[in-house]
Amino acid sequence: EIVLTQSPGTLSLSPGERATLSCRASQSVSSSFLAWYQQKPGQAPRLLIFGASSRATGIPDRFSGSGSGTDFTLTISRLEPEDFAVYYCQQYGSSLLTFGPGTKVDIK
């Protein structure tokens, strides 16, 4: 089973700042099978990025994904008020899917 570790656990930033979220895998993940989700309180997760770097439909271009192998990054170029939420990475491999524990981005 591939274990995903996300850091930091919490990121305290101000609107307009840049957010850099890390997702590290216990073994190599095919870039194609790495996704990022945003979740706000009381809501279902929302797909942001699939294939490590492709934005899902309707996702603003301030969200970008990068990385390969065991290290992946989600970057929010300039935080908008609606971006304060929890972010999860997810991988799919060998018919087994796992999520990271999440990074909370809160207002400083």
Added chain:
Amino acid sequence: QVQLQESGPGLVKPSGTLSLTCAVSGASFTSSNWWSWVRQSPGKGLEWIGEIYHSGTTNYNPSLKSRVTISVDKSKNNFSLKLSSVTAADTAVYYCTRGVIAMFYAFDTWGQGTMVTVSS
């Protein structure tokens, strides 16, 4: 627009079986997608339970495999989850979701989630 809607009892007794159904609208069940269940315990992260293809092929999380059954009813355009021998640890919000093969199995559509509490 694809929509998913979970339904089922909100309260299940310990040692009982949790049963949920996900109604799929706006998409053909026979399209090239996998249909999954994901849960989230209160204040915790996301846990994948398992998935089913329209053919009936399933994959389960090894940690739950002995207790989980996911099935599909193509005539009703829905799929279901059964989780047996439940304990308080199974208390969670349960989501159904669609894994899109063309998006490398990323979950592009989610139900609103349904809270299931295991308690006597």
